Amino acid sequence: MANNNELALVKKDTVDVVASKVKQFQEAGELHFPAHYSPENAMKSAWLKLQEVKAKNGNSYVPILEHCTKDSIANSLLNMVVQGLNPAKNQGYFIAYGKSLTFQRSYFGTMAVTKRVTGAKSINASVIYEGDDVDYEMVNGRIKNLTHKQKFGNLNKENIIGAYCVIDLGHDDVYTELMTIDELRQAWSQSQMWGKEQTKEKKGSTHDNFKQEMAKKTVINRACKKFLNSSDDSSLVIDHFMQQDEKIEEAQAQQEVSENANKEFIDVEYNEVEEDSPPQQEKEQETPTEPQNEFEQAAQDLDKQTQDEGPGF
Template structure:
């Protein structure tokens, strides 16, 4: 097992970033606590069937473990809040944000006051204007009787900024399904959601998740902040809705490697820790969906 001094290595690297003024954390974020939470999670994670369900800390390279922790901390995320999870691809450990994490990074970098999304059903009244190529003044009137997951026309996300400006992202259901078609859980010739799948059972929440991810990615990349946060935001953006996971991993799995000399670790046994579970069923469904996608590539995640 990789020794816990990996955490100390990452903490030292983060301190260097802070001393150079390249990295600033919000007042309520503790990188030390986030790394401790991550280390406890890592004790539980195992590889997939093809690697014999072995602990990832036995299989994955030391550099990839350190860099996955670094990606998490630079973005100011904490796995205990379901803001991301670790997945093994071969001998490389990666950190992937959940959409809760994507919203957290967007709020941190842009100062957004809120990020919300809603679903548009058949029969709803939606009106908006286009100004300089952007959606403005979006209004949505909905009748309770229109709510039916089999009659979704689309979804939209709303990002409210500190200066009371509002950013809208609007997607039709066809666009949402096109994003879903990039998922590892989507069949080659599949046109609609499979009955009983997460996309089918929680269609509204999955539609919201997709439009939020797109809104945050477009908005954060159009901001003026060229910090390490955005670099790592893009590096760990391996959402199955927007790109094939394998291609992203082959390009980015071990990018921005920490140049550290390690002594050969001696085996040590860590006690198993109980995993944290989200309280909300819909949030759990979204997390389960992301985990299933990862498992189809190699191994389980949290």
């Protein structure tokens, strides 16, 4: 791990810079935090977390504060603070893709941002099992008046057929998102832990062992994102909320390009040697290695709870 002097320099170039930027946003009236949220405390918690997190570098793991670029560290902290989130409350996680650090919201964080922006009273999700009685109306393309009757005997993770999330905005204004099991699995298939040919949950995997919770988390994320996408709020918070997935996808894409940059395939032409001809000596051809770019390193394994909220839910 870096010594105290090195850590102090990184902190000066990241935490202090972000704190100054946040102060500018506040003074300009672009950013308002809830009464219970302290950006200073959130960044202190984040800084402690950052000193513990490691990124994969070849066959070993190294501290992300040594491995990732200072710009990406600062941007991930700014993304966290603007959204009013705190990693100490499991509202998000820091994940390295190559040398690019990203802040990835958990579904707790997604709910927190949604409540903050919309003033929602509550956000709740439930799983639908085979044999449950579910009824609702479609009004102007939105689900209305959803009712769900469930019997205790139906509670079996192998019989899940769907899930829904209800965002209660008060004054009889309710937003409902409904997903079938096929839609849930399609979302889960975006996870790096899901095999290419996989169509169902692997026995013993997170999606299998905690299928009910995974279904709830996925539909909550879908509901909050869809609801906020339809919002006409152009605040700084919404901008950062919307940009997060794009930044993560961009970092993943650049990392993939970097990993494949040196995998050059050479098409060699050859002439068939006649049987009586002496064999020609083959000279091994060397392919020059391209210079590494900053995303050359392999991604940190997403074997954490939050990875299921990222693009894989």
